[in-house]
Amino acid sequence: MEAVLIDHDPQALARLANLLSAYPADVQVVGQATDGAQGQALVRALRPEVVILDIELPLLSGFELLAQLEVMPIVIFTTAHEHYAVRAFEAGAIDYLLKPLDPSRLARTITRLRHIQQERTAGVNLNDLGQFLRHLKPTETLRSLSVKSGDKILLIPLSDISYFESQERYVLLRTVQGQQHLTSYTIAALEEKLPAHFVRISRSCLINTTYINNLQRYFSGKFLVTLTDRAASCLETGTAYGNNLKRLLEL
Template sequence: MLMPYKTILIDDEPISINRIKRLLKEYDDTFEIIGEALNGQEGLEMIEDLRPDLIFLDIEMPILTGFEMLERLTFMPIVIFVTAYDQFAIKAFEENSIDYLLKPIEKSRLDKAVQKLQKFTENQSVQLSIDSLQSLTELLKPKKDIHSISVKQGDKILIIALQDIAFFQADDKYVFLHTLDNKQYITNYTISNLTEKLPSHFIRISRSSIVNGNQIRELEKHFSGKYLVALNDSKRTKLETGISYHDNLKRFSL
């Protein structure tokens, strides 16, 4: 990739954007700022329109968070996060080979980010997959203590206990809840919503599937390094994993 990198700054705090711009002036030969956005929706539209090489991305923003914006992209630039997350959460960024700048941004830390970027470029591995970014989302989003999911059936609202759910699966515009006794219901959630809402024993195994880890019967090796997750529901369902989600299964099985 030729330098300078065409760069977009996305942050809902103008002060933060101005600070990044000041710090980047020292790297005119590395970064060319071609746009600024103050929320995730503006960032999404700007990225799709301008196709930058790289973005500096805040996480907590109005309209769309940084993660929600990334999940909607059809074009994936290099991502350097600008974050206020604590040191524990930041380990997830490091493990996923995504660089980050902790607010308030220090020049010395930016220097290291630039060095890391140059190494990535030399190794031709700067672009990260959308799957990897979604996997990172799961590591950082808090889980809430819930015990059921409500679904509509005609004029009724049914309450489905989590223990009776085998898996969730996205199909086109809808996400379906599948029970252990082979019933299926349309939910009002996205897979990303459910990832945030469900407790930790529900495991996202691909971009389109979340399984009840307590109902996993076995894992079977599949093609291209993937696995088939066999469940204990009445249909003995088998779902294929996404490679970037294998760590979710590993953490659950430890």
């Protein structure tokens, strides 16, 4: 499998590449990067089957990098921090390796990759690698999203979320109680990831429709949507997204 390696530390990159060289039949390193933006460009250009990356990267974190990809590769995280584990697997990683890398632990990861390759060779008929990985994992209902708060990782139940709103480079999660948290996801990634009752109403906003209080017709086919959250949030739909709500509410 072709792989791209991404780590802010050139020495860590060199060590990882050296360890992987012991498995030429399983992994071929086709690119390396030392920051998230460069790594994302490499992944888009080379379309590797595997990406092995650090989480704390310059410019884009590992989570931000993955959230913005159109096609998801097999993901393996390498990091010196144990507390990212829950979020790493929520992001779709097949493994989570702690630094400094243990060669025997890496060997187990290679075995996982080998099994995935064997399944593919056996003729699983799927359109892309992302679908293949979903096929391997049992379907689970997403019940919460993880967000970073200081040194902690919080799990926010979906039922507590009223809407998401993008502001410049960030997406804010807003709860029914009025709290807000920064997330590493894009609106497009959330639209793909969340259950059907989360509906995109504009380029920058995705709402939990279970909290809709009322709709008011606006101009140019738009609506004003008022929610039942503590702030009684009033949000404007985009012209191109009004039909999403109309179909949902059978207007």
